[in-house]
Amino acid sequence: MLFTAPEFLYLFLPATLVCWWWFTSRHYGNTAQWFIVASSVLFYAAWSREYAVLLVVNALLNFYWGKRMAFTRSNVLLAVGVLYNLGLLAYFKYADFLIETGNTLTGSQWPLLHVVLPLGISFFTFQAIAYLVDCAQGRVEDFNLRRFAFSISFFPHLIAGPILHYSDVMPQLKQGIRFDPERMTKGLFLFAAGLCKKTVIADRLAAVVDPLFGLSNQLTLCEAWVATVGYGLQIYFDFSGYCDMAIGIGLMFGIVLPQNFHSPYQADTIADFWKRWHITLSRFLRDYLYIPLGGSRQGFYRGLWAAIMTMLLGGLWHGAAWTFVVWGAMHGGMIALYRLWTQTGYSMPGYLARTLTLLGVFFAWVLFRAANVDQALQIWQAMLGLNGISVPVMLAGWFGSEMVPISGLVNGLDMLAIGFLLAICLRYRHAQAQLDTLTPNLKALAVFAGLFFAGTWLSAAHESFIYWSF
Numbered sequence: 001m002l003f004t005a006p007e008f009l010y011l012f013l014p015a016t017l018v019c020w021w022w023f024t025s026r027h028y029g030n031t032a033q034w035f036i037v038a039s040s041v042l043f044y045a046a047w048s049r050e051y052a053v054l055l056v057v058n059a060l061l062n063f064y065w066g067k068r069m070a071f072t073r074s075n076v077l078l079a080v081g082v083l084y085n086l087g088l089l090a091y092f093k094y095a096d097f098l099i100e101t102g103n104t105l106t107g108s109q110w111p112l113l114h115v116v117l118p119l120g121i122s123f124f125t126f127q128a129i130a131y132l133v134d135c136a137q138g139r140v141e142d143f144n145l146r147r148f149a150f151s152i153s154f155f156p157h158l159i160a161g162p163i164l165h166y167s168d169v170m171p172q173l174k175q176g177i178r179f180d181p182e183r184m185t186k187g188l189f190l191f192a193a194g195l196c197k198k199t200v201i202a203d204r205l206a207a208v209v210d211p212l213f214g215l216s217n218q219l220t221l222c223e224a225w226v227a228t229v230g231y232g233l234q235i236y237f238d239f240s241g242y243c244d245m246a247i248g249i250g251l252m253f254g255i256v257l258p259q260n261f262h263s264p265y266q267a268d269t270i271a272d273f274w275k276r277w278h279i280t281l282s283r284f285l286r287d288y289l290y291i292p293l294g295g296s297r298q299g300f301y302r303g304l305w306a307a308i309m310t311m312l313l314g315g316l317w318h319g320a321a322w323t324f325v326v327w328g329a330m331h332g333g334m335i336a337l338y339r340l341w342t343q344t345g346y347s348m349p350g351y352l353a354r355t356l357t358l359l360g361v362f363f364a365w366v367l368f369r370a371a372n373v374d375q376a377l378q379i380w381q382a383m384l385g386l387n388g389i390s391v392p393v394m395l396a397g398w399f400g401s402e403m404v405p406i407s408g409l410v411n412g413l414d415m416l417a418i419g420f421l422l423a424i425c426l427r428y429r430h431a432q433a434q435l436d437t438l439t440p441n442l443k444a445l446a447v448f449a450g451l452f453f454a455g456t457w458l459s460a461a462h463e464s465f466i467y468w469s470f
Contacts, residue, residue: 194244
C-alpha cells in the first residue's frame with residue numbers, strides 16, 4: 001500500500017489516526033499500541049500476506065533472543081542472532097545474485113531460485129541487528145513485547161526507514177503519548193510536503209529520466225547531463241518526500257521519529273553528504289560496521305580502510321547487483337580521497353568544495369540508476385562529450401543551428417525545470433527545518449491544503465518510492 005495511494009490517504013491513515021487517538025483519549029494506551037501493531041501488519045499484508053507472517057515471526061524471534069542475551073551477555077548468542085538476521089537477508093536479497101555470479105565465474109548452470117524480495121527487509125533486518133547489539137551491550141532496559149512490536153513494525157518507517165534504535169521510540173511509548181495540536185499541525189504539513197515532492201516533482205522527473213536511460217547508447221553530452229542531474233533530483237525528492245511523509249505520520253500519532261534527511265546537496269564534503277543523506281543508515285553503518293572495523297581509533301590508514309569497506313558494504317546493502325557494489329566503492333574512494341586531502345594541510349574555497357562534492361555524487365548516481373555497468377559507462381562517456389553535442393531547439397539560436405545538431409530527446413523546458421529544482425536544493429532549507437516557525441493557525445491549514453491538493457490532484461503517475469525496493 002503506497003503512501004500516495006487513495007486507499008491509504010482516504011481510508012487507512014484517517015481510520016488508524018481516529019482509532020489511535022480514541023483509544024488514547026480513553027486511557028487505553030496498551031490497546032492503542034496493539035492496535036497500531038495490528039494495523040502495521042495489515043499495511044504490510046496489503047502487499048504480501050505470506051511475508052507479513054515472516055515479519056511477525058522474525059520480530060518475535062529477535063525480541064526473545066535479545067531478552068535472553070541481555071541477561072547472559074553472551075557473545076556467542078549475539079553472533080548467532082546477527083548471523084541469523086544476515087542469513088535471512090542474504091537468502092531473500094542476494095541468493096540469485098550469488099548464483100548468477102557463480103555461474104559467470106565458473107561457467108556452471110545452477111538454476112536461479114527466483115526469490116521474491118520482501119519489502120523493507122533490509123530496514124527491519126538492520127533494526128533487529130541494532131536491537132540485538134544494544135541488548136548484548138546492556139543498553140536495553142525495557143523488555144516489553146508490546147512496545148518492541150510497535151517500534152519495529154510502526155508502518156511509517158517499516159518499508160524504507162528511518163532505521164530505529166531502541167532509544168528512538170520505546171522510551172516515548174513507555175512515558176505515554178498525549179495529543180499535541182502543534183505536533184499534529186507539523187505532522188500534517190510534513191506529510192503534505194512529502195506527498196507533493198513525490199507525486200508532483202519526483203514522478204514527473206521520472207517521466208523525463210527513464211526514457212533517456214533507456215536510450216543510453218544514443219545520448220549526447222546535453223542529454224546525458226539531463227539524465228544524470230534529472231535522476232539526482234528525482235531520487236532527492238523521492239527519498240526526501242518519503243522521509244517527510246514518514247516523520248509527518250509519526251508526528252500525527254504523537255511519535256517523534258529521528259531525522260533522516262538534511263539538505264544533502266548542500267554538503268561541503270563527501271563525508272558531510274553522508275551525514276545528511278539517509279542519516280539513520282549512516283548512523284547504523286558507523287556504529288555497527290565502521291567502528292567495529294577499527295574506525296579512526298587505530299591509526300589513519302586503518303580508518304581509511306574501514307571507511308572504504310563500510311561504503312562498499314553499504315553499496316551492496318542497497319541492492320544485489322554489481323552496479324551497487326561499484327557505487328559503494330566510488331563513495332568509498334571519494335571518502336578516501338577527501339581524507340587524504342585533509343592530510344595535506346591545504347584547503348579550498350567553499351563553493352569549489354561543494355561543486356566537487358556534488359559532481360562526485362551525481363556521477364555516482366548514474367551507477368545507482370543504471371541497469372548494468374555497461375549502461376553506466378555509456379552515460380559517463382556521453383557526459384564527457386565523447387558522443388558529440390546536441391542541444392534543444394530552444395537553445396539552437398545560441399549556437400547556430402548549422403553548427404550544433406538539434407536534440408530530439410530533451411527540450412529546453414526540461415532543462416529549465418531541472419535547473420530551477422537544483423537551485424532550490426542548493427539554496428533552501430529542507431521541509432523539516434521549516435517546522436520551527438510553524439504554529440497551528442489558519443495559515444498553516446492553508447499551507448497544508450495547498451500542498452495536499454497539489455500532491456493529489458496535480459500529481460503524475462503514482463510510482464513506488466525508490467527506496468521501497470531495498
